[in-house]
Amino acid sequence: MEFKLEAHRIVSISxxxxxxxxxxxxxxxxxxxxxxxxxxxxxxxxxxSDPCPSLxxxxxxxxxxxxxxxxxxxAGPPAxxxxxxxxxxxxxxxxxxxxxxxxxxxxxxxxxxxEPAATVTGAGDTLQGGEAEAAEAAWRRVEGPRETxxxxxxxxxxxxxxxxxxxxxxxxxxDKMSASPRVDGCCAPRPAGPEPPVPPLVxxxxxxxxxxxxxxADFPAPGSTPLKKPRRNSEEQPGGAAAAAAQEEExxxxxxxxxxISIFGSSFSGLLRKSPGGGREExxxxxxxxxxxxxxxxxxxxxxxxxxxxxxxxxxxx
Amino acid sequence: MPSHRMPSEADIISTVEFNHxxxxxxxxxxxxxxxxxxxxxxxxxxxxSQGEYDVYSTxxxxxxxxxxxxxxxxxxxxxxxxxxxQQNAAHSLxxxxxxxxxxxxxxxxxxxxxxxxxxxxEGKLKDxxxxxxxxxxxxxxxxxxxxxxPRRVFANGHTYHINSISxxxxxxxYMSADDLRINLWHLAITDRSFNIVDIKxxxxxxxxxxxxxxxxxxxHCNLFVYSSSKGSLRLxxxxxxxxxDKHSKLFEEPxxxxxxxxxxxxxxxxxxxxxxxxxxYMLTRDYLTVKVWDLxxxxxxxxxxxxxxxxxxxxxxxxxxxxxxxxxxxxxxxxDSVIMTxxxxxxxxxFDRNTKRDVTLEASRESSKPRxxxxxxxxxxxxxxxxxxxxxxxxxxTKKILHTxxxxxxxxIAIAATNNLYxxxxxxxxxxx
Numbered sequence: 001m002e003f004k005l006e007a008h009r010i011v012s013i014s015x016x017x018x019x020x021x022x023x024x025x026x027x028x029x030x031x032x033x034x035x036x037x038x039x040x041x042x043x044x045x046x047x048x049s050d051p052c053p054s055l056x057x058x059x060x061x062x063x064x065x066x067x068x069x070x071x072x073x074x075a076g077p078p079a080x081x082x083x084x085x086x087x088x089x090x091x092x093x094x095x096x097x098x099x100x101x102x103x104x105x106x107x108x109x110x111x112x113x114x115e116p117a118a119t120v121t122g123a124g125d126t127l128q129g130g131e132a133e134a135a136e137a138a139w140r141r142v143e144g145p146r147e148t149x150x151x152x153x154x155x156x157x158x159x160x161x162x163x164x165x166x167x168x169x170x171x172x173x174x175d176k177m178s179a180s181p182r183v184d185g186c187c188a189p190r191p192a193g194p195e196p197p198v199p200p201l202v203x204x205x206x207x208x209x210x211x212x213x214x215x216x217a218d219f220p221a222p223g224s225t226p227l228k229k230p231r232r233n234s235e236e237q238p239g240g241a242a243a244a245a246a247q248e249e250e251x252x253x254x255x256x257x258x259x260x261i262s263i264f265g266s267s268f269s270g271l272l273r274k275s276p277g278g279g280r281e282e283x284x285x286x287x288x289x290x291x292x293x294x295x296x297x298x299x300x301x302x303x304x305x306x307x308x309x310x311x312x313x314x315x316x317x318x
Numbered sequence: 319m320p321s322h323r324m325p326s327e328a329d330i331i332s333t334v335e336f337n338h339x340x341x342x343x344x345x346x347x348x349x350x351x352x353x354x355x356x357x358x359x360x361x362x363x364x365x366x367s368q369g370e371y372d373v374y375s376t377x378x379x380x381x382x383x384x385x386x387x388x389x390x391x392x393x394x395x396x397x398x399x400x401x402x403x404q405q406n407a408a409h410s411l412x413x414x415x416x417x418x419x420x421x422x423x424x425x426x427x428x429x430x431x432x433x434x435x436x437x438x439x440e441g442k443l444k445d446x447x448x449x450x451x452x453x454x455x456x457x458x459x460x461x462x463x464x465x466x467x468p469r470r471v472f473a474n475g476h477t478y479h480i481n482s483i484s485x486x487x488x489x490x491x492y493m494s495a496d497d498l499r500i501n502l503w504h505l506a507i508t509d510r511s512f513n514i515v516d517i518k519x520x521x522x523x524x525x526x527x528x529x530x531x532x533x534x535x536x537x538h539c540n541l542f543v544y545s546s547s548k549g550s551l552r553l554x555x556x557x558x559x560x561x562x563d564k565h566s567k568l569f570e571e572p573x574x575x576x577x578x579x580x581x582x583x584x585x586x587x588x589x590x591x592x593x594x595x596x597x598x599y600m601l602t603r604d605y606l607t608v609k610v611w612d613l614x615x616x617x618x619x620x621x622x623x624x625x626x627x628x629x630x631x632x633x634x635x636x637x638x639x640x641x642x643x644x645x646x647x648x649x650x651x652x653x654d655s656v657i658m659t660x661x662x663x664x665x666x667x668x669f670d671r672n673t674k675r676d677v678t679l680e681a682s683r684e685s686s687k688p689r690x691x692x693x694x695x696x697x698x699x700x701x702x703x704x705x706x707x708x709x710x711x712x713x714x715x716t717k718k719i720l721h722t723x724x725x726x727x728x729x730x731i732a733i734a735a736t737n738n739l740y741x742x743x744x745x746x747x748x749x750x751x
Contacts, residue, residue, distance in 0.1 A: 007580075009634075010634065010637070013637065013638055025391050026392065026479070027388075027392070027416075027479075029479065030478055030497040030498070031481075031497055031547055031587075032643050034526075034527075034528055034547060035547065035583065035587065035643065038583045038584070039580050039581060039583070039584065039637065043580055
């Protein structure tokens with residue numbers, strides 16, 4: 001359990017670092033972000049390898065494993081990250097406590113969600129339409145690249161897939177490389193807030209993938225897509241001109257770092273909603289968790305939630 | 319020579335480098351400035367100041383830039399300085415920030431012509447009616463003036479952040495390395511460079527390692543090494559192929575499974591690589607150790623020295639406060655018998671390869687009165703604590719010594735401690751053994 005707490009903490013710290021790197025002077029440091037993503041991957045593996053039966057409830061029992069799109073190189077989480085939560089869910093993000101409980105709302109059969117559901121309704125009123133659109137747009141953009149980290153793409157998605165198993169199916173005992181990322185939607189709240197303005201272009205291939213990444217989930221209205229396309233085009237044209245004119249022909253491709261935050265934003269809160277069971281400890285990490293919180297307090301523990309708040313709040317603010 | 323200005327972030331020293339004779343010492347800082355120190359010749363008249371370094375020249379090498387197309391600010395911080403071998407009266411050095419390398423020429427002027435016919439002493443044109451005779455201008459001595467001028471600007475060669483530069487022993491070319499590529503430049507040609515290493519994957523999602531440092535072999539102009547974030551070294555031969563993606567040798571040590579943790583990958587990332595003066599060995603620094611590699615043995619280093627193994631149990635905290643990403647440099651002494659590297663709390667460590675003894679010293683104003691002998695320090699890790707020991711928990715992680723340099727011939731070391739430069743000389747053992 002301590003390992004899980006530690007892993008949890010490390011994941012949140014890592015995400016904070018990735019976020020901060022985007023506003024750092026001098027641009028995104030590829031080396032540091034790569035290292036952070038490796039840590040993130042390790043921590044997630046530990047965190048998600050816990051086969052607690054009641055942890056993940058099926059939101060989409062019928063969601064099949066998506067076949068790989070042609071041209072896709074990553075077994076990323078398919079579009080089926082669950083039903084996109086209603087825009088109201090995104091509104092929750094700016095708020096500290098209720099925010100973190102909100103993303104779990106779409107997963108109806110969750111235990112203990114009655115309260116958050118009420119909170120959602122209340123918070124939903126505060127959301128502006130534009131924000132919802134932007135949030136959906138961000139969600140869509142997240143779906144495109146399918147990878148979750150520089151260098152970590154072949155693991156994160158499986159991690160996700162492993163996590164999204166219906167209760168009772170321990171994810172840890174199968175070949176992760178070939179695991180079809182069955183996202184049952186239990187932890188698929190949407191990232192909130194406007195699309196983070198990542199300067200580097202996502203490469204065209206990713207955009208294409210995003211277009212076909214419909215999947216079983218019903219995606220936000222196509223109307224949200226145009227919100228992003230013009231943005232991309234505007235980014236692309238100067239880039240294209242630059243490529244023609246300048247010797248430097250490529251962008252520093254760190255767009256997937258931004259996507260990582262969005263993806264993690266959505267899943268992380270879902271992770272927080274897990275009702276803790278007597279999980280098996282993975283002896284991966286050697287650090288002992290600092291928190292002495294009982295497992296049962298993870299989800300409700302305010303200090304823990306507060307740990308997560310800064311970065312998710314920051315994403316919204318961004 | 320501690321800085322007397324109010325400490326600001328721009329004053330943080332980011333690189334230190336002796337020239338090939340050790341007469342000059344260059345430092346670069348976060349504000350894009352280069353300060354060059356010159357060793358005063360020893361004189362009998364002032365025995366106390368023999369061989370001390372004084373400021374020789376200061377100039378602004380790089381300015382902050384903004385890449386409007388990418389909405390990216392380019393830091394002016396000087397990442398590396400490398401001296402060119404001196405070929406005439408002038409000195410030349412390369413300085414680089416994240417994106418642009420510049421070649422600077424440093425010249426001295428200690429005479430000036432006087433007695434012009436058409437101009438007066440201030441340079442104003444004379445009234446020709448007052449000129450009654452012609453004179454030949456003569457050179458008169460003047461106060462020494464050091465002039466620095468940018469001779470070449472090597473720009474637009476790198477998409478990613480430049481982490482190292484290295485001048486070839488042929489004195490005509492040099493290489494610059496960023497996270498994913500290494501370029502070869504000719505010192506006289508700025509509008510193009512050859513890409514000799516490219517580890518960028520076709521799909522950036524597949525990226526697993528980056529280049530962290532690189533250096534030319536000191537004697538073989540066709541050989542160079544580059545280190546990676548995975549802890550491996552690749553020795554490449556430029557004669558083998560134009561693109562040196564295939565290494566000639568791969569130096570890698572298998573990971574110790576008992577030390578596995580969340581942070582194993584981070585701490586195995588090599589932050590610096592240096593060839594020995596002999597060219598036979600390589601020195602690498604990762605977060606917790608320095609290692610000596612024999613070019614003839616790829617399987618593992620021949621020597622491993624623990625710099626601060628007591629941090630192994632604190633990696634999570636060090637990850638949190640970003641210290642785990644600190645990139646420490648390492649250095650050989652002139653005879654390759656002692657290696658040196660920095661640590662925290664303004665400590666730096668030296669390891670004698672022959673006697674296997676090591677020492678921890680501190681660079682601080684309190685302990686560094688002129689001609690004082692540095693007292694060895696000790697970090698206690700529990701158990702018996704001696705009087706002057708520092709406990710691990712009281713180490714100051716904001717005081718880190720990332721950049722150190724060793725005089726090429728003598729026992730003189732330059733230590734950069736944040737915004738202060740310390741120069742220590744071993745007067746007793748001034749000759750290398």
